[in-house]
Amino acid sequence: CSNGDTVLVAAVKRYKPELVRLLIALGANPNGENIDRAINLIKTYWKAGDYERRYVDETIKIIEEARERNRN
Numbered sequence: 001c002s003n004g005d006t007v008l009v010a011a012v013k014r015y016k017p018e019l020v021r022l023l024i025a026l027g028a029n030p031n032g033e034n035i036d037r038a039i040n041l042i043k044t045y046w047k048a049g050d051y052e053r054r055y056v057d058e059t060i061k062i063i064e065e066a067r068e069r070n071r072n
Contacts (some may be wrong), residue, residue: 005034012038014048017058030066039063 008028011019012035024030039060046053 005047009034009038012059013041013050015042015044015055015059017055017062020062024062024066030063031070034064035036 005013006022006028008023011023026043042056042059046056
């Protein structure tokens with residue numbers, strides 16, 4: 001991307017859980033500062049109770065699970 005984001009970072013910023021899941025399955029790295037920033041951005045923007053927050057929460061859960069698998 002012209003701003004330096006990877007496809008995974010763009011998918012996280014757009015809270016697209018199915019795309020995030022697919023990209024990780026295809027080998028995208030769920031770690032890194034850009035992923036952390038993207039997660040913080042969407043968590044800040046979509047508060048608990050907002051309609052889109054369910055997609056945000058699912059996206060974050062997928063990233064956290066992938067990171068846990070990578071640690072083991």
